[in-house]
Amino acid sequence: xxxxxxYLDMATEPEIQRIILRDAQSVLEPEQLEKAASGCxxxxxxxxxxxxxxxxxxxxxxxxxxxxxxxTSLALWIAxxxxxxxxxxxxxxxxxxxxxxxxxx
Numbered sequence: 381x382x383x384x385x386x387y388l389d390m391a392t393e394p395e396i397q398r399i400i401l402r403d404a405q406s407v408l409e410p411e412q413l414e415k416a417a418s419g420c421x422x423x424x425x426x427x428x429x430x431x432x433x434x435x436x437x438x439x440x441x442x443x444x445x446x447x448x449x450x451x452t453s454l455a456l457w458i459a460x461x462x463x464x465x466x467x468x469x470x471x472x473x474x475x476x477x478x479x480x481x482x483x484x485x
Contacts, residue, residue, distance in 0.1 A: 381476055384451055388471050391455035392464040401459045421448050432483060
C-alpha cells in the first residue's frame with residue numbers, strides 16, 4: 381500500500397500533474413504508454429503473487445490491471461481536484477479500504 385500512497389501523493393505535485401498525468405498522453409506514442417502501464421501492472425502482479433500465493437497467476441494479473449487502472453484514475457481525479465490535498469487523503473483512505481477488502485489476509 382505504501383507504493384500506492386506514494387503514487388497518489390505525487391498527483392498533488394504540479395510537475396507530476398503536467399508531465400505524467402497530462403502531457404504524456406499527448407506526446408508519447410500508444411506503444412510507449414502501454415509499455416509504461418505494463419511495467420506497473422507487472423510490478424503489482426509480482427506483489428500480489430507474494431501476498432496471495434493461493435490465487436492463480438491469472439487472478440494476480442487481472443487484479444493488477446484493476447488496481448493499476450483504479451490508481452491511475454484516482455491520480456487524475458486528484459490532479460484535477462480543486463483541493464488536491466483533500467482529494468489525496470480521501471483517495472488514500474478509500475484505496476486502503478478497498479484493497480484490504482479484496483486482498484486476502
